Amino acid sequence: xxxxxxxxxxxxxxxxxxxxxxxxxxxxxxxxxxxxxxxxxxxxxxxxxxxxxxxxxxxxxxxxxxxxxxxxxxxxxxxxxxxxxxxxxxxxxxxxxxxxxxxxxxxxxxxxxxxxxxxxxxxxxxxxxxxxxxxxxxxxxxxxxxxxxxxxxxxxxxxxxxxxxxxxxxxxxxxxxxxxxxxxxxxxxxxxxxxxxxxxxxxxxxxxxxxxxxxxxxxxxxxxxxxxxxxxxxxxxxxxxxxxxxxxxxxx
Amino acid sequence: xxxxxxxxxxxxxxxxxxxxxxxxxxxxxxxxxxxxxxxxxxxxxxxxxxxxxxxxxxxxxxxxxxxxxxxxxxxxxxxxxxxxxxxxxxxxxxxxxxxxxxxxxxxxxxxxxxxxxxxxxxxxxxxxxxxxxxxxxxxxxxxxxxxxxxxxxxxxxxxxxxxxxxxxxxxxxxxxxxxxxxxxxxxxxxxxxxxxxxxxxxxxxxxxxxxxxxxxxxxxxxxxxxxxxxxxxxxxxxxxxxxxxxxxxxxxxxxxxxxxxxxxxxxxxxxxxxxxxxxxxxxxxxxxxxxxxxxxxxxxxxxxxxxxxxxxxxxxxxxxxxxxxxxxxxxxxxxxxxxxxxxxxxxxxxxxxxxxxxxxxxxxxxxxxxxxxxxxxxxxxxxxxxxxxxxxxxxxxxxxx
Numbered sequence: 001x002x003x004x005x006x007x008x009x010x011x012x013x014x015x016x017x018x019x020x021x022x023x024x025x026x027x028x029x030x031x032x033x034x035x036x037x038x039x040x041x042x043x044x045x046x047x048x049x050x051x052x053x054x055x056x057x058x059x060x061x062x063x064x065x066x067x068x069x070x071x072x073x074x075x076x077x078x079x080x081x082x083x084x085x086x087x088x089x090x091x092x093x094x095x096x097x098x099x100x101x102x103x104x105x106x107x108x109x110x111x112x113x114x115x116x117x118x119x120x121x122x123x124x125x126x127x128x129x130x131x132x133x134x135x136x137x138x139x140x141x142x143x144x145x146x147x148x149x150x151x152x153x154x155x156x157x158x159x160x161x162x163x164x165x166x167x168x169x170x171x172x173x174x175x176x177x178x179x180x181x182x183x184x185x186x187x188x189x190x191x192x193x194x195x196x197x198x199x200x201x202x203x204x205x206x207x208x209x210x211x212x213x214x215x216x217x218x219x220x221x222x223x224x225x226x227x228x229x230x231x232x233x234x235x236x237x238x239x240x241x242x243x244x245x246x247x248x249x250x251x252x
Numbered sequence: 253x254x255x256x257x258x259x260x261x262x263x264x265x266x267x268x269x270x271x272x273x274x275x276x277x278x279x280x281x282x283x284x285x286x287x288x289x290x291x292x293x294x295x296x297x298x299x300x301x302x303x304x305x306x307x308x309x310x311x312x313x314x315x316x317x318x319x320x321x322x323x324x325x326x327x328x329x330x331x332x333x334x335x336x337x338x339x340x341x342x343x344x345x346x347x348x349x350x351x352x353x354x355x356x357x358x359x360x361x362x363x364x365x366x367x368x369x370x371x372x373x374x375x376x377x378x379x380x381x382x383x384x385x386x387x388x389x390x391x392x393x394x395x396x397x398x399x400x401x402x403x404x405x406x407x408x409x410x411x412x413x414x415x416x417x418x419x420x421x422x423x424x425x426x427x428x429x430x431x432x433x434x435x436x437x438x439x440x441x442x443x444x445x446x447x448x449x450x451x452x453x454x455x456x457x458x459x460x461x462x463x464x465x466x467x468x469x470x471x472x473x474x475x476x477x478x479x480x481x482x483x484x485x486x487x488x489x490x491x492x493x494x495x496x497x498x499x500x501x502x503x504x505x506x507x508x509x510x511x512x513x514x515x516x517x518x519x520x521x522x523x524x525x526x527x528x529x530x531x532x533x534x535x536x537x538x539x540x541x542x543x544x545x546x547x548x549x550x551x552x553x554x555x556x557x558x559x560x561x562x563x564x565x566x567x568x569x570x571x572x573x574x575x576x577x578x579x580x581x582x583x584x585x586x587x588x589x590x591x592x593x594x595x596x597x598x599x600x601x602x603x604x605x606x607x608x609x610x611x612x613x614x615x616x617x618x619x620x621x622x623x624x625x626x627x628x629x630x631x632x633x634x635x636x637x638x639x640x641x642x643x644x645x646x647x648x649x650x651x652x653x
Contacts, residue, residue, distance in 0.1 A: 050605050072608040073617075082609050088602045092624025101620070102610045126624070147610060 001026045001199045002047070002151055007058035009039075009046050016042045018224035019058070024151070029177055029200040029213060031232040034221035035244045040203045041085070043221065044153045047201070048082045049075050062151070081149025083140040085156050089128040095139060096123040103146035110146070117142050117172055133160020134169070141172045152176050154202040157209050170212025173200075177213060207236040220244070269488050269517040269545075272461045274367055277402030277433040296427050297397070304422025304455040305481075305640045306393045312636050317376040317392040321401050324374045333384025334417065335377075336392075339406050342377035349377070352408045356439045356467035364435045364463040368404040375405035375437070380415035380446075389418040389451075389637050394434065396460070397426040402433040409438070411446035411474070418634055419448070423462075424455040431459040431487075440468030442476050444499065449477040451637060453644055455484050458515065462489040472499030472528070479630055481644060482518060483511040485544075492549065494523040497531035507628050508537040509645065512544025512573060521549035521578070526559040526588070533561040538626055541573030549578040550592075557587030567596035568625060 002024040009017035016039045024030045034040050046053040047060060049072040059068045067075055090098070099110045114120040117138040122131070131139060137157060144152060157169055178198040202209060209215075210232055218232035222244060228235065238246070293301070310316050315329035315336040324338040343349055359369035376392050396403055411417050425432055434456070442448050456462060470476045476495055495504045506522040524533035535550045552561035567575035581590040599621050607617035626645050630638065 048609055050609075051601060071613070072605060073611055073613045076609055076611040084606065084609075088600065088606050090603050090606070090621055090624055092627040093620060098610075101607070101612065104611075143610060 001028075001063060001197070002201070003061040004047075005059050005061075007043075007046070007060065008056045009042055010054045010056050011042055011052060015056075016224055017046065020221075020224070020226055022219070022226060024199050024201060026197045026199060028216045029202065031210070031215045031218035031235075032201065032203045032221055033205075033218060033232075033235050033239060038221045039224045040221045041155055044082065044155055044201070044203065047075075047153060048072055048080060076147070076149075079150030080153065081144045081147045081151070082153040083137070083144060083155060083157065085159060087128050087136060087140060089126060091126055091129065093127050094124055095119070095127045095142075098127045099123075099142055099146045102143045103148075108146050113142055113145050116145070118168065134162060134165035137161055137165070137169050138172075141169065141176070144176055145172070149176075150197055150199065152198065152200045152202075154200065154209075156203050156205060158204065158206050166208055167212070170209060173202075173209065174213050176200075207232070210236065270490055270519060272364075272433060272463065272488065274363060274402065274433065276400075277431075278398075278400050279367070279371055279402035279404065297395070300424040300426065300455060301393055301395065301422055304393065304424040305420050305451070305453040305644055306391055306422040306424075307640075310391075312388050313391050314386050314388040315378075315390040317378075317390070318395065319374045319376070319393065319403075319405060320395045321398045321403060322373045327376070329390075331386055331388060333381045333415070334386045334390060335379045335381075336390060337377045339375040339377050339408065340372070342408070349408065352410060352439060352441060353406075354439075356469060357437050357465050361465065365437060365465050368406055368435050368437050371404055372406055373404045375407045377408045377410075378417070378419065379410040380412050380417045382412040383414045384412075385416040387416065387418070387634055389420045389634065392419065392421045394421070394423045394436065395425070396429055396432045396434065398432075399429055400431050401429070402435070404435045406437040407439070409440045409448065409450070411440075411442045411448045413443045414445040416447040417449075418637055419450050420637060420640065421450070421452045422455065423452070425457045425460055427457075429457060429460070432461070434460065434462045434464075436462075436464040436466075438464065438466040438493075440466070440476065440495070442468065442470040442474040442502075444471045445473045446471070447475045449479070449637070451479040451641065452481070453641075454480075454482040454486065454489070456486040456489070458485050459487050461487050462491070464491040464493070466491070466493035468493070468495040468504075470495060470497050470499065470502040470504060473501045474499060475503045476505070477630065478504070478506045478522070479641065480506075480508045480510075480520065481641065482520065483509070483645070485513050485516050486518065487515075488517040488519075490519045492519075492521045492523060494525065495533075496525045496527055497533065498527045499531075500528045501530045502528060503531070504533045506535045506537075507630050508539075508548070509626050509628060510537065510546055510548065511540040511542070511626075512546050514543030514573070516544030518545065519547040519549075521547075521551070523551040524553075524561065526552065526554040526556055526561060529556045529558045531556065531559050535561075535563045536628060537565045537577075538628055539565070539567040539575050539577070540622065540626070541567070541569050541575050542571045543573045545574040545576075547576045547578070549580065551580040551582065552590055553582040553584065554588035554590060555584050557585055559588050561588075561590040563590075563592040563594075565592075565594045566625070568622065569596065569598055570622070
């Protein structure tokens with residue numbers, strides 16, 4: 001689904017990503033670890049195609065198409081969706097209208113989706129205006145649920161979120177990744193699994209999100225390079241004991 | 253050096269645009285034949301009125317006043333509790349309205365007020381009955397149809413004790429007019445416990461100069477909401493409505509939504525004077541330039557304890573033009589609590605990209621943000637009036653890009 005080859009990115013003149021290689025197949029959820037400033041957010045921003053993230057070398061392919069220089073909105077149309085860590089407030093734009101704008105479906109059930117993330121009381125408020133940490137996350141999830149991306153990019157789903165919200169957010173991320181399968185009369189769970197294609201790329205510091213989703217693979221980003229591929233749980237356990245210093249030795 | 257030269261050139265040019273030579277306009281025209289019905293207007297003229305918020309069907313309106321060029325053509329009320337008269341008739345009927353006529357605006361304030369005092373063409377007198385809640389708005393329209401017309405109007409609005417009144421005033425010119433002058437005096441009296449919302453939508457044109465002069469007073473517990481919307485091209489507009497909150501607990505709220513396309517020159521501000529304890533004022537302005545000039549002063553003066561005032565001017569420069577925000581706070585006693593928030597700049601790239609990440613292209617994203625910027629929540633308006641305002645902004649917003 002996502003194929004990144006030898007990606008080099010400059011931000012404000014400094015070389016942040018120094019040759020990233022990453023492949024995320026359909027139906028896989030990939031976890032990205034790494035210390036602050038290592039380039040994790042830069043990678044997500046570059047995949048989404050934001051200004052200020054200049055690709056100087058390498059390529060990004062999504063579903064077979066080279067998107068390295070595609071505009072952000074075209075990438076969204078192809079099926080990439082990002083949950084922002086610090087989304088901006090847009091004055092005068094109601095959450096309700098924002099959710100509707102995210103969906104291709106004119107008749108999207110905004111109220112119904114909002115109830116699922118306990119955001120129904122926010123629909124007539126300006127998007128992100130005065131929202132708490134947990135509310136911002138739920139608002140981002142609400143928009144993504146309307147957008148229905150094939151690849152979900154998540155920048156720290158647990159930051160600024162209390163434990164009670166974490167369970168709800170975890171459950172909704174799982175839903176977005178189409179992992180919350182339940183027996184249905186019309187389709188077996190095996191068939192359902194075959195009909196879902198959603199992949200995820202998730203940045204986490206604390207690993208709380210791992211309690212709620214099936215994370216297939218993980219890697220550590222260190223100084224602009226990906227290293228130490230392992231099971232996400234193992235990486236988390238290792239880092240929590242030894243820190244990221246071990247990565248330096250690993251890369252030498 | 254280039255910059256210095258430009259900045260020297262700027263103010264002199266601006267000053268020229270503030271001053272209008274009244275003698276250039278035809279101020280002594282005859283009277284316009286009376287229309288029995290707004291629907292008798294031509295389709296084009298009706299469209300222009302519609303864009304100024306005037307509903308020609310008069311559905312859901314408590315009354316209508318239409319003034320064309322030099323005289324009143326229609327004046328009617330269709331609800332209990334509110335009186336709508338032509339100002340000349342009111343002056344005759346009520347012995348010159350000594351309590352209200354020129355009691356707040358000084359006729360010698362400037363040459364424009366002098367001209368209206370010397371040579372009155374018309375205007376409206378709207379008064380509620382004590383305790384009457386008139387929820388459907390009264391609509392008034394000042395329309396210029398003739399070329400080079402100088403229109404002198406004087407409006408008086410009296411909201412009697414514990415009554416409620418909503419007025420929507422639309423101002424427009426006919427399509428064939430390319431030069432005209434509108435001079436408008438307005439005096440507002442909101443008595444004890446009264447509530448007035450006054451919404452003015454201007455839809456002037458190229459070559460039209462506008463000089464409104466407005467002052468209001470609000471007594472104890474009264475509320476005055478003033479909304480001003482100017483999104484279309486105007487040669488020059490200069491206005492600075494002032495409201496005096498003279499009774500305990502009185503409230504004034506000003507909302508201005510201004511846009512200047514290339515060639516427009518607008519100097520529009522608002523002023524609230526807090527003269528009594530526990531009075532509150534809010535002045536909010538949203539300005540956009542796509543090439544024209546906006547001067548946007550705001551002034552809150554507090555002369556009493558336990559008063560609160562907030563001023564907000566936000567401007568977006570979409571294409572090279574001038575936005576000059578001048579927020580002024582003047583506290584004169586301890587216990588005054590005044591604040592302001594001002595910002596002039598461009599549409600934030602971060603906001604554009606946020607919307608692009610949801611699938612919108614750059615132009616859609618920008619216009620969505622601009623429409624949001626212009627859609628100020630105005631509490632206390634009847635839903636119908638709110639809809640009219642939103643629609644005017646939507647339609648103008650679409651033609652702006």
